[in-house]
Amino acid sequence: MAADVKIGRALISVTDKTGVVDFARALVDDFGVEIISTGGTAKAIEAAGVPVTPIEEFTGYPEMMDGRVKTLHPKVHGALLCRRDSEEHMAQASEHDIKMIDLVAVNLYEFEKTVASPDVTFADAIEHIDIGGPSMLRSAAKNNDSVTVVCDPSDYAMVLDEMHRHKGATTLGTRRRLAAKTYTRTAAYDTAISTWLNSYLAEEAPEASASAAFVPPAAIDLHLEKVEDLRYGENPHQAAAVYRFADEFGNFASSANPLVGAKQIQGKPLSYNNLLDADAAWNAVREFDEPAAIILKHQNPCGSAVAKTVTEAYDRAFACDPKSAYGGIIALNREVPLELVEHFADRDKLFVEVLIAPSFTDEALERLSRRKNLRVLETGGADGHAHLEARTVDGGMLVQAVDTVSEDPSTFTFPTTRKPTDKEMDDLLFAWRVVKTVKSNAILIAKDQSGIGMGPGQPNRVDSALFACERAEETCKRMGVEAGGFAAASDAFFPFRDNVDVLAAHGVTAIIQPGGSMRDEESIQACDDHGVAMVFTGARHFRH
Template sequence: MADTPIKRALVSVTDKTGVVDFVKALEDEFGVEVISTGGTARVLEEAGVRVVPIEQYTGFPEMMDGRVKTLHPKVHGGLLARRDNPSHMAEAAEHGIGMIDLVVVNLYEFEKTVANPEVTFDDAIEHIDIGGPSMLRSAAKNADSVTVVSDPDDYDEVLDTMRATGGCTTLELRRYLQLKVYETTACYDAAIANWLADRYDEDFPEELEDAEDAPATPDELGVYLEKVDDLRYGENPQQTAAVYRFADDFAELGSSEYPLVGAEQLQGKPLSYNNYLDADAAWNLVREFDGPACVILKHQNPCGSAVADDVTTAYDRAFACDPKSAFGGIIACNREVPFELVEHAFDENGQFVEVIIAPSYTPEAIERMAKRPNLRVLATGGVGAHAEYELRSIDGGVLLQNVDSVSEDPATFTCPTERKPTPEEMDELMFAWRVCKGVKSNAILVSKGKAGIGMGPGQPNRVDSALLACERADEACERMGVEKGGYACASDAFFPFRDNVDVLAEHGVTCIIQPGGSKRDDESIEACNEHGIAMVFTGNRHFRH
């Protein structure tokens, strides 16, 4: 049916925004009979709308604390009957079932309920809507004849269409609303499933908690994303792209407390696809540090990184690591950005920056950055912990893993070499180890004075990565006018051969931190002993592909 008249509507909403004006227009302009339930009926009656209570319409009272009120053949038969099927219409007439042409329903606020940290398991279960999704699905299934509205934002569109068609809706509109219903119910059901999965350990019976076959990851995973913006293009101009955020019900799946998608953009052009990738890598890396830290990142790798007593000094030292590569990069800070940092970056260094991301900025810093209107300035509102999971799309599916945020205690590390690191060397190694997590594998990070002065990212073999990192470290020392050598080195994975140690020793590395675990560890240990290098094994690998 192309255009279908609206003669009877069933209205039952949790979100009552605009519902009175909408239903008044249905009744006053088009003479629509309105059936309603519970709280919605009371709101409408108080506003002067004539309402048929649901129990009067079905001849059956609400029962079981409201769990059963719309689950009745007079409701679902009136929604599901095919108007063009004579047998359907005959059965409806035989059982006194009238047709319902419009359903206006939105669901119990399950998401809002479980967002309360004090919510009990039983309370959450009671806020799982049964009748609402059932009515939505029934109406949407029969969209050839029935109009279904699940979002108050669509009230005006429905009324405009009815006014243009003499009280009817078009098939095109009903198909659009049909799709919206199934998106809504899919998100709602997935939110419930994900919440139940999160509660598995704390709320399920003890015998299930101890089951050996309890899954570490769900067998089925529901993900619901909401588009934030269309992007100009993807990695290259010929690729289309957009950015999405996890819907509120799914935020725990892949969002941290202060995520990149959700940060307030204070100024600047819209972020590009590549801006998002680089800003994400920089933001995740700078959050590795408890003290004031700054990371300057380019093409997914930290070309500058440092910690200091204050964030401006951390920036100065990070920029000094590699000023050339810092051009066109991303600045990430884990403290509020003051005017002095902005002054150093733009007035003293003349640095061209694509994006700066930090928890917040002083008013003076914001005023100074406004002189660069194309600079994208992101304020996250805080630092917080990393997300729990990360997802990556691959051809035909998605990979899911826990975020690499393992808490590592140096007391659990081992030192197999004859020389042990001094306390100062151990501090330096821990800095290098954290920065190395943000370097593309095969990753080698060389540091001095808690600044990442040499980086060897993404080489097909680890020796080339080590050589590249050392050469950059030597160049940085020449540029900064400090003595070469005395370096600390971090490797994201074990050394397969001793040649890595020999290269590092040749360039003045005095201490190394790496996971260990190679069948040739003995060769690397022997090489370290020959060169007087202290080497620490962490037992954890930090690949970043």
């Protein structure tokens, strides 16, 4: 097969008519191509004064069954699939009066847009499943040795330019690239249909309910679209890019206000590590209904606080660990005012990699603009988390329901002699929300609803407890406040009483943990020995 194939006949059938008339006119006027078309596309081309052959005239059969059958015909698919280098194929085409089609320009019924409407009915969705379009695209793409296939209007200009440079022909390389793009599109289209139908069936199932637990399906189909190439991955020698879930798959692992999709108002391009840390910070700050601030470094919240205002929350979060905050990510769950920007930029002179929040006042943005390299992300809201999260592992993918803090304090148990005071309970609940965002084994020390000491990722829980307490004591000393009166949260149960002994020795007066160890009685006794109140939540919050 010759590398260059001249276009003599084209079949055009599109839902998105952007640029289609100009494309058809150029094919006819510049190259003498015969245009075959269907329905509304044929009418649009004809109305523009461009000669067009209706599909029913080409096949000898009318469109029928409300347009469900119009291009599903041997004269169409034979024209697309015929191998031009096969004498047998060409003889059969001649015998059955099948004329070759050299170019197909097709885009599909807007199924994804249709099912995105909350008012869509099952019948409407079904009628927007394109059959003829994907069939023509696949046939043309399969025979890319001879046929040029165009599924995206943005490629019209490129095809015409190549035809001008190659005397009305396209090159084999271009045809194969367009074929690959076409199969990517048809795969995504089919996946959107199967995803919608499975979702519909799940909602219609008698046992389904809004509170039903995630049941891992037998198969998961996804389609990701590249947002941009990144400068590099975790390290400079690693290539990387960021992708977003295509609209029809956004509910797989996206929230209502996702990180990928946030508006970058200013700053350098985000790096791979920026995105990982921003994701952890953004998920952490959305745990709170009250104004909250999270300052995160290397996947761990080095500063965390809630307060009456978001500026006060930032101030308290920064006070937790100013040294670690340098070069970190700040996430906020309220609109950012000028005062907050002045605090971190002017008063604290804090270098920040990324600032992420639902919105910013005009005055705040004007002040932020002086820091040209600061990446500022506006999400538009802070409601809700994704339902699912996924991680790749060698040879596959792990998928789980997102770990949202949803335990009802009324279900907690209080096994120790002393019960927590109201103030201690406030700190415990705060610490419980933050500790789930700390790498396991995780201990979080809180005071006045600020995370002042953190023990992340140690191989044993005693070291995590000791590290968290030492940091809490350092924070109190730096702030000039009395150490002690601490609340501690542990993301998993204590296997031995030594954890309680360490915490109590460093001023912890109340502990919240899942419970469930075979040695819970030892931990309870240790608390009673030290006069410490302890709460069992019944739920673990590992974060690996």
